[in-house]
Amino acid sequence: xxxxxxxxxxxxxxxxxxxxxxxxxxxxxxxxxxxxVSFVTLLIVVDILPTIFNIIILVIFIVFTVxxxxxxxxxxxxxxxxxxxxxxxxxxxxxxxxxxxxxxxxYAAFNKVSDEDKQYEEFYAVALKGGSYKNADDLNGAVxxxxxxxxxxxxxxxxxxxxxxxxICREAEGYLELKNVLIDAENNRHDEVIFLSSxxxxxxxxxxxxxAKSTKxxxxxxxxxxxxxxxxxxxxxxxxxxxxISGIDTFGGIGKVSRSDxxxxxxxxxxxxxxxxxxxxxxxxxxxxxxxxxxxxxHSGIYGIDExxxxxxxxxxxxxxxxxRVNFTTLVxxxxxxxxxxxxxxxxxxxxxxxxxxxxGINHLDGKAALFFAxxxxxxxxxxxxxxQNQQKVLEAILRKVTGSSVIxxxxxxxxxxxxxxxxxxxxxxxxxxxxxxxxxxxxxxTITKQYIKGAGTHxxxxxxxxxxxxxxxxxxxxxxxxxxxxxxxxxx
Numbered sequence: 001x002x003x004x005x006x007x008x009x010x011x012x013x014x015x016x017x018x019x020x021x022x023x024x025x026x027x028x029x030x031x032x033x034x035x036x037v038s039f040v041t042l043l044i045v046v047d048i049l050p051t052i053f054n055i056i057i058l059v060i061f062i063v064f065t066v067x068x069x070x071x072x073x074x075x076x077x078x079x080x081x082x083x084x085x086x087x088x089x090x091x092x093x094x095x096x097x098x099x100x101x102x103x104x105x106x107y108a109a110f111n112k113v114s115d116e117d118k119q120y121e122e123f124y125a126v127a128l129k130g131g132s133y134k135n136a137d138d139l140n141g142a143v144x145x146x147x148x149x150x151x152x153x154x155x156x157x158x159x160x161x162x163x164x165x166x167x168i169c170r171e172a173e174g175y176l177e178l179k180n181v182l183i184d185a186e187n188n189r190h191d192e193v194i195f196l197s198s199x200x201x202x203x204x205x206x207x208x209x210x211x212a213k214s215t216k217x218x219x220x221x222x223x224x225x226x227x228x229x230x231x232x233x234x235x236x237x238x239x240x241x242x243x244x245i246s247g248i249d250t251f252g253g254i255g256k257v258s259r260s261d262x263x264x265x266x267x268x269x270x271x272x273x274x275x276x277x278x279x280x281x282x283x284x285x286x287x288x289x290x291x292x293x294x295x296x297x298x299h300s301g302i303y304g305i306d307e308x309x310x311x312x313x314x315x316x317x318x319x320x321x322x323x324x325r326v327n328f329t330t331l332v333x334x335x336x337x338x339x340x341x342x343x344x345x346x347x348x349x350x351x352x353x354x355x356x357x358x359x360x361g362i363n364h365l366d367g368k369a370a371l372f373f374a375x376x377x378x379x380x381x382x383x384x385x386x387x388x389q390n391q392q393k394v395l396e397a398i399l400r401k402v403t404g405s406s407v408i409x410x411x412x413x414x415x416x417x418x419x420x421x422x423x424x425x426x427x428x429x430x431x432x433x434x435x436x437x438x439x440x441x442x443x444x445x446x447t448i449t450k451q452y453i454k455g456a457g458t459h460x461x462x463x464x465x466x467x468x469x470x471x472x473x474x475x476x477x478x479x480x481x482x483x484x485x486x487x488x489x490x491x492x493x
Contacts, residue, residue: 025072025082028089032068035096036061042103046110047433050441064092109416110429119227119304119424121257122198123157125167125219128182131191136219140166144193147175147200151303154197157221161195165219175200176466179208182215189214199258199302200464207468225257228306231426232321237438240269240491241321243427244309245395248301250327254424258327260301260308262374262391265320267490270438272447276490277395278483279388279452285460285472286315293463296472302464305424316484322427330422331374332367334398337414340366341397346386349379370394384473385452392450403439403446451486454479 043049043057071085125144127133133142144167146158158169172178178194196204205212234241247262248254260282267276282298289310290303300308309320335341341364348360351372358373365373374394380386427435455473462470 025086028086028093029068029072032065032089032093032096035093035100036065039096039100039103042100042107046103046107047430048106048436048440050437053440064088068092105416107429109419110432112421113419113423113425113427113432119225119255119257120222121153121157121225123154123161123195123221123223124198124201124217125161125165125193125195125221126182126201126215127193127218128189128191129214129216131189133191133193133218136165139193139219141168142193143168143170144195145170145172145178145181146195147172147178153223153225157197157223158195160221160223161219164221167193167195169195174466176204176207176468179204179211183208183211193218197302198256202259203299203302203465207465207470225304227304227426229426230306230309230320230323231428232319233428233431234321236427236431237270237434240267240271242267242318242487242491244312244320244323246301246305246308246323246325247331247391248325248327251329252327253421254325254327254330257304258301259298260305261298262326263297263308263312264391264395265312265316265318265487267487269490269492273445274490275399275446275448276486277392277448277450278487279392279450280312281384281388281453281455281473283384283457283471283473284453284455285474286311288463289314291463294460295463296470299462299464316480316487318484318487322431323425324427325424327422328371330419331371331394333422334367334415334419335365335370335394336367337417338398338401340364341370341394341401343370343373343390343393343397345373345393346389347380349376351376352378365394370397385454388452389450392452396448396450399448400445449486451483453483 040058040061043054049057068085068089071081072089125136125139132138139161144161146154146169148171161167162169172181172194175196178196181190181192181194183189201217243266245262245264245266246260247264248256248258249261250256250258263280263282263284265276265278265280267278268274280297282296284297285294286297286300287293288295288300288303288307290307297308297311300311305323305325309323313320343363343365345358345360345363348358350357353375354368354372356369356372358369363369363373374391375387376390377383377387425432454476456476457471457473459469460472461467462472
């Protein structure tokens, strides 16, 4: 046999030594490669792991790919090598499939919470209890009274009400005066129907004694509300930025427009690993950005998160780069996933609206206990000011647990489950990925400081409630200036 022929046969043997022989092993190899490619693709798209982690994963994949090809390409059909290769292939395929599943869930969750346009507003047709109007069928051809100052969403809701029920809309006065259509100032009851937003209905129930007990909702209309893109994007892992936390007074899904009861600015300096929490009382008397009239800050939420953010930007003369909307359910679920948080209480007290009691000093709180700790104000002489400080304590405890340990690695899938429908933000999915990646690269703690803007209580009229005198907090100018200065310092301005 010639040397050329021998060399050719040797080359064929070498090339065949890397190719599995049986159809089963060929299919197994292809499945492994497909799982590997899928995992790597998702890993690149999600982009949450530090570079060193990606390098380690790549090296591991190369080693296992070579090993599996070598074991499955053994020329003998029944060998220990093939059996070992088969087992390793199946295990790796399962692990890669599981990893791809979690990466896809991460990608989907990041996209979901960063979709800032999915908000809706509910509107109610309200009648007297015991009156002749019982349900939607009774609205066909009936006059339904609406209020002045219609927003685009309110007009859309009226059109939807007329289309779905056959009702006839007739304008009355402002929405607070609209209650007089049902129950007037002399407490006379009128068998009519009024139509207003859920937020306005809740506010009327809060400020008009007996209205909630005397009325009922007979029909609901839901209207989608789009938000403006008000983000002021920065290089989030290198540049300082402000995030506005708006805590709305609802349970369940986060999409509903509602009052902004918790108002906090988180100022972040990623280079110095500094976080400043600045709280603003819900009753702070501020000028609304769009309407140019004074109102309580909490009421700005009924006009959308962009109204709240823009109003605070005007008032503090700062840029708010991003916002995050959360509600009661968000807090409960996040704290429970973290295994509870340790919160240092300034006082021993009992919640006025729940079974929970708290001791002075460190308290280990589950989700519901943390919620009622953050909501309590009646037990304190300082009232809302102490509630603000307690809200900061809970948020600080959450931040310390997430940023000061490897909890983000161990429980991130559970956290995704918890916040999937309960957080809304205009941080992009790439911004969120960058923040997770930054924390994984350095699991060291952050310096967290807190402040709150003080105000003096009084009574005044508001844009949303007309001439009715409501409790408001007039900003303390010295406290306001001090807060602005502290935010500027963390931002490095």
